[in-house]
Amino acid sequence: MKVDGGFSSPAAPTALRTLGTDRDRLGDVRTLSDLEVDGDGAIRGRFAPQSLFAGTTFDVVIRTVRVDGESAELHVSGRHGPHLVDVTLKIGFAATGTGTRVTWAADVTARGPLASIGQRVLHDLAARAIGEVLHQAAAVAHA
Numbered sequence: 001m002k003v004d005g006g007f008s009s010p011a012a013p014t015a016l017r018t019l020g021t022d023r024d025r026l027g028d029v030r031t032l033s034d035l036e037v038d039g040d041g042a043i044r045g046r047f048a049p050q051s052l053f054a055g056t057t058f059d060v061v062i063r064t065v066r067v068d069g070e071s072a073e074l075h076v077s078g079r080h081g082p083h084l085v086d087v088t089l090k091i092g093f094a095a096t097g098t099g100t101r102v103t104w105a106a107d108v109t110a111r112g113p114l115a116s117i118g119q120r121v122l123h124d125l126a127a128r129a130i131g132e133v134l135h136q137a138a139a140v141a142h143a
Contacts, residue, residue, distance in 0.1 A: 001110075003127040006103040007135060011142035013070075013093040013100045019141045020064050020072055028140045031133050047078060051128035056080060070094070083114035089130065102138060106130055 009016065019025055023035045023043055035045035041064070048057040058078035065073040071092045078085040085108065092103040108126045115122075 001108050001123055001126070002105065003108060003123055003130065004103070004105040005127060005131050005134075006101065007131070007138070008096065008099060009102055009138035009142060010099040011138050013095050015141040016091075016093050016100055016102065016138060017067055017069075017072060019137055020062070020067065020074060025140055026137070028143070029133060029136045031136055047129075047133065049129040049132050051132045052125055058083075058085065080114075082112040084111040085109070085114065085126075086111075087126075087130070091134070099142075100138075102134065104130065104134060 021041075021043075023037050026032055026043065027035050031047055031049050033046045033048065035043055038044055043062040045060060045062075046057050047060045058080045060076055060078045063075045065075055065088075067073075071090060074087075074089045074091070076085075076087040076089060078087070087109075088107045090105050092101075094101040094103070106126065108122070110122055
């Protein structure tokens, strides 16, 4: 399933691009916790989006696939009990006079019982959760 979104951030594009590989700074994102870098450079931790149902926490693995001057690509795998989610996330960074225009597009695959809740509901949940963590990350990048 494809979901996308965008927003403006006062953070500079450089600050946003480098955030994805900085475990310490990502630890300041409210919805992320218990972050550790494993031997292959992936960041492992917990993701608790407040935009979803209270108490929903996913164990996640975040892998940076690519970062260049204008964009980044991440692969995120998440698990909440029997629910599995894989996300390929492409993020664009366009400098503006006051910061950065951030655009994102994600290919989301749900497996397990989560996949049976319906594409429309899952689309809305995925868009809210991804938008929430990206907004929070942008706020950390600007701090």
